[in-house]
Amino acid sequence: MESGEEDGYYYTSDQESLDGLDHDQSNLQPLSSTVNSAKVITKESLLAAQREDLRRVMELLSLKEHHARTLLIHHRWDVEKLFAVLVEKGKDFLFSRAGLTLVQDHPTFSPSSMMSCDICVDDVAGHLMTRMDCGHCFCNNCWARHFAVMINEGKSKRIRCMAYKCNAICDEDVVRSLVSKTQPDLAHKFDRFLIESYVEDNKMVKWCPSTPHCGNAIRVEDDELCEVECSCGFQFCFSCSYQAHSPCSCSMWELWRKKCHDESETVNWITVHTKPCPKCYKPVEKNGGCNLVTCLCGQSFCWLCGEATGRDHTWSSISGHSCGRYQEDKEKQLERAKRDLYRYMHYHNRYKAHIDSSKLEDRLSDTILEKVSILERRQLQLKDFSWVTNGLHRLFRSRRVLSYSYPFAFYMFGEELFKDEMSAEEREIKQNLFEDQQQQLEANVEKLSQFLEEPFDQFADDKVVQIRIQVINLSVAVDTLCKKMYECIENDLLGSLQLGIHNIAPYRSNGIERASNFISSREAAGEKRQPPNSGWNSEDTSCSSRKRPRREGVYRNNQTTLLDLNLPADVIERK
Amino acid sequence: MIDISRVQKELQDCEKDRDSSGIRVCPKSDNLTRLTGTIPGPIGTPYEGGTFQIDITIPEGYPFEPPKMQFSTKVWHPNISSQSGAICLDVLKDQWSPALTLKTALVSVQALLSAPEPKDPQDAVVAEQYMKNYQVFVSTARYWTQTFAKNSSLEDKVKRLVEMGFGDAQVRSAIESSGGDENLALEKLCSG
Numbered sequence: 003m004e005s006g007e008e009d010g011y012y013y014t015s016d017q018e019s020l021d022g023l024d025h026d027q028s029n030l031q032p033l034s035s036t037v038n039s040a041k042v043i044t045k046e047s048l049l050a051a052q053r054e055d056l057r058r059v060m061e062l063l064s065l066k067e068h069h070a071r072t073l074l075i076h077h078r079w080d081v082e083k084l085f086a087v088l089v090e091k092g093k094d095f096l097f098s099r100a101g102l103t104l105v106q107d108h109p110t111f112s113p114s115s116m117m118s119c120d121i122c123v124d125d126v127a128g129h130l131m132t133r134m135d136c137g138h139c140f141c142n143n144c145w146a147r148h149f150a151v152m153i154n155e156g157k158s159k160r161i162r163c164m165a166y167k168c169n170a171i172c173d174e175d176v177v178r179s180l181v182s183k184t185q186p187d188l189a190h191k192f193d194r195f196l197i198e199s200y201v202e203d204n205k206m207v208k209w210c211p212s213t214p215h216c217g218n219a220i221r222v223e224d225d226e227l228c229e230v231e232c233s234c235g236f237q238f239c240f241s242c243s244y245q246a247h248s249p250c251s252c253s254m255w256e257l258w259r260k261k262c263h264d265e266s267e268t269v270n271w272i273t274v275h276t277k278p279c280p281k282c283y284k285p286v287e288k289n290g291g292c293n294l295v296t297c298l299c300g301q302s303f304c305w306l307c308g309e310a311t312g313r314d315h316t317w318s319s320i321s322g323h324s325c326g327r328y329q330e331d332k333e334k335q336l337e338r339a340k341r342d343l344y345r346y347m348h349y350h351n352r353y354k355a356h357i358d359s360s361k362l363e364d365r366l367s368d369t370i371l372e373k374v375s376i377l378e379r380r381q382l383q384l385k386d387f388s389w390v391t392n393g394l395h396r397l398f399r400s401r402r403v404l405s406y407s408y409p410f411a412f413y414m415f416g417e418e419l420f421k422d423e424m425s426a427e428e429r430e431i432k433q434n435l436f437e438d439q440q441q442q443l444e445a446n447v448e449k450l451s452q453f454l455e456e457p458f459d460q461f462a463d464d465k466v467v468q469i470r471i472q473v474i475n476l477s478v479a480v481d482t483l484c485k486k487m488y489e490c491i492e493n494d495l496l497g498s499l500q501l502g503i504h505n506i507a508p509y510r511s512n513g514i515e516r517a518s519n520f521i522s523s524r525e526a527a528g529e530k531r532q533p534p535n536s537g538w539n540s541e542d543t544s545c546s547s548r549k550r551p552r553r554e555g556v557y558r559n560n561q562t563t564l565l566d567l568n569l570p571a572d573v574i575e576r577k
Numbered sequence: 578m579i580d581i582s583r584v585q586k587e588l589q590d591c592e593k594d595r596d597s598s599g600i601r602v603c604p605k606s607d608n609l610t611r612l613t614g615t616i617p618g619p620i621g622t623p624y625e626g627g628t629f630q631i632d633i634t635i636p637e638g639y640p641f642e643p644p645k646m647q648f649s650t651k652v653w654h655p656n657i658s659s660q661s662g663a664i665c666l667d668v669l670k671d672q673w674s675p676a677l678t679l680k681t682a683l684v685s686v687q688a689l690l691s692a693p694e695p696k697d698p699q700d701a702v703v704a705e706q707y708m709k710n711y712q713v714f715v716s717t718a719r720y721w722t723q724t725f726a727k728n729s730s731l732e733d734k735v736k737r738l739v740e741m742g743f744g745d746a747q748v749r750s751a752i753e754s755s756g757g758d759e760n761l762a763l764e765k766l767c768s769g
């Protein structure tokens with residue numbers, strides 16, 4: 003780390019090599035080839051995604067589809083874990099745990115002979131009876147009625163055999179065919195449950211939490227601790243399904259969200275600053291050090307105990323009234339409540355300020371595009387303006403980091419979560435360390451914002467070159483500072499805690515991972531593979547206009563792909 | 578629609594071995610939706626010597642949905658409400674299978690009397706007593722059995738009903754067809 007001489011802003015050592023244009027670009031430009039592991043699973047591709055996992059299990063164990071599904075549902079669609087159990091504990095263990103019974107040779111019965119069904123106690127022709135894999139055989143009518151009850155009770159995923167204590171899961175083809183004969187809509191419901199189980203029972207897949215729901219689910223590959231962006235534009239934390247909130251941990255964010263929504267703080271304020279008048283019960287505010295307060299109605303009362311008093315008083319006592327011995331306690335309580343409230347307000351104000359700025363900056367994207375096109379029309383020596391859009395993207399990204407660093411600090415250095423984890427001195431040292439970084443980041447973010455808001459499209463050639471250097475420098479600096487802050491949180495702050503429950507989604511220089519569309523391996527083999535970042539390709543935008551509510555701001559229209567830092571510069575230029 | 582033929586078949590089967598099992602099921606209404614089950618208190622338990630009556634309601638979806646059962650005789654037991662007679666038993670809930678019958682369900686209820694599950698209580702007061710003060714529990718349960726579950730003898734019932742003005746043979750057959758339920762027998766006698 004090294005501080006820039008002028009202005010005291012932080013620059014990286016890269017600033018010395020500014021002349022190397024391409025070098026800087028490659029620094030700024032995250033590589034689009036980084037593994038894009040999150041996938042958007044639309045309603046349409048849900049079935050294909052599920053089939054793919056089913057097929058893997060079916061092929062490896064040579065099973066029928068419903069047997070594979072039973073195993074997968076039992077293992078929450080975690081194919082790797084299922085295979086691991088198979089290797090470690092063997093096939094029999096795997097099957098019996100999931101309620102899978104494969105008995106191959108059952109006595110066959112002639113389809114014409116009459117048999118008795120133990121459920122309805124009727125005699126039924128053999129062809130109207132069905133034997134499940136477990137060997138239990140009942141009439142089709144009884145099976146169908148059993149299936150209907152189970153589906154209506156929401157047990158589609160695990161419809162057990164009718165025999166008492168038989169754990170076998172019924173063949174889904176049998177369920178489907180017997181139910182659809184009499185109740186087609188119920189069969190439909192059954193299929194929907196099975197398909198949705200792929201999302202609901204799968205820890206690597208989650209519905210996009212956007213409201214109104216975009217209909218998509220997101221699948222991540224190996225780490226659930228991450229932040230993703232759905233193709234609808236919504237960015238969320240995969241672990242807790244709330245909006246992306248790093249470097250705040252999920253539990254911190256949960257607490258903060260509640261705290262902000264809670265009116266208790268306002269209530270707290272009123273209790274700290276006002277007291278009800280003992281006569282008219284209106285809240286009365288205290289305005290000065292004196293503990294004798296007078297309400298608008300004319301009633302005087304003692305601030306400390308709230309009791310009505312006369313008006314004669316000295317600094318230390320009110321005539322005819324004594325509650326002095328409680329004074330100290332009450333005063334202390336009051337002080338504490340006040341201190342807590344002010345502390346919260348301090349953090350909340352800063353958090354809110356950055357959230358507000360980021361909303362304003364969202365609107366900046368339109369004017370920025372305007373400026374870029376003006377610059378492009380001018381015959382300048384500079385031809386590449388990707389630094390503008392890159393800078394803007396960096397600004398958005400770091401502004402968010404900055405916003406969420408405040409609730410993080412509120413809990414990290416407060417008493418709610420880690421009271422006993424650190425000594426007061428330790429806490430102070432850590433807080434100073436963190437706040438130094440936070441302030442550096444803050445200063446650089448503001449500076450970047452300031453530069454991007456300048457009317458540089460009107461500037462002379464050399465001044466544009468100047469501002470370009472500033473923006474590039476600040477972009478790099480801000481990125482490095484964000485990275486450093488996450489490292490500090492992970493290693494110096496949370497890393498040393500005993501309670502290891504606070505995990506933070508890692509910082510990604512190139513922004514929150516944008517999930518690409520799911521393509522089943524079959525499709526991929528047959529069709530031309532889509533580029534890994536399909537967030538903007540033509541197929542995608544064509545279907546997006548149909549069903550995806552685009553959010554205000556960056557992703558509003560096709561042009562805005564200009565702001566996409568996930569794309570290599572040359573692609574942006576061609577557009 | 579209730580599967581009448583299945584319920585009828587169950588009643589017949591139950592009747593066949595009622596002497597060995599001691600378990601009886603008698604209809605309360607003609608459409609077979611309300612029945613009365615009777616189980617003897619298991620030997621070697623505080624319920625020994627008692628006869629317990631259970632109200633049975635057959636739901637529309639029977640036997641694909643479990644029958645609803647509730648003690649009408651007051652019982653002191655951790656898994657049975659001392660107030661309402663409601664029973665906490667897995668077989669009557671998610672472990673129900675259409676292959677089970679009213680009789681097998683009643684056998685399970687009888688087994689529950691022998692083996693309480695105080696960790697999954699229906700009646701918290703009883704369960705706590707069972708765990709903390711077992712001896713007191715046993716005597717309370719025994720007292721309740723003596724007070725509420727001891728049937729008066731057949732002759733006592735016959736005598737009472739005859740005194741009300743019904744014929745002896747008529748009374749005996751009414752008691753017989755009501756599974757020993759004196760009140761039910763009286764209803765039958767009154768309705769002709």
Ligand SMILES: [Zn+2]
Pocket residue numbers: 119120121122123124140141142143144145
């Ligand atoms: Zn049947």
Ligand SMILES: [Zn+2]
Pocket residue numbers: 134136137138163164165168169170
């Ligand atoms: Zn079975």
Ligand SMILES: [Zn+2]
Pocket residue numbers: 210211212216217218232233234235236
């Ligand atoms: Zn979405």
Ligand SMILES: [Zn+2]
Pocket residue numbers: 239240241242243244247251252255
């Ligand atoms: Zn989270």
Ligand SMILES: [Zn+2]
Pocket residue numbers: 279280281282283284297298299300301
């Ligand atoms: Zn007043």
Ligand SMILES: [Zn+2]
Pocket residue numbers: 292293294315
């Ligand atoms: Zn004063």
Ligand SMILES: [Zn+2]
Pocket residue numbers: 304305306307308309323324325326
């Ligand atoms: Zn006072």
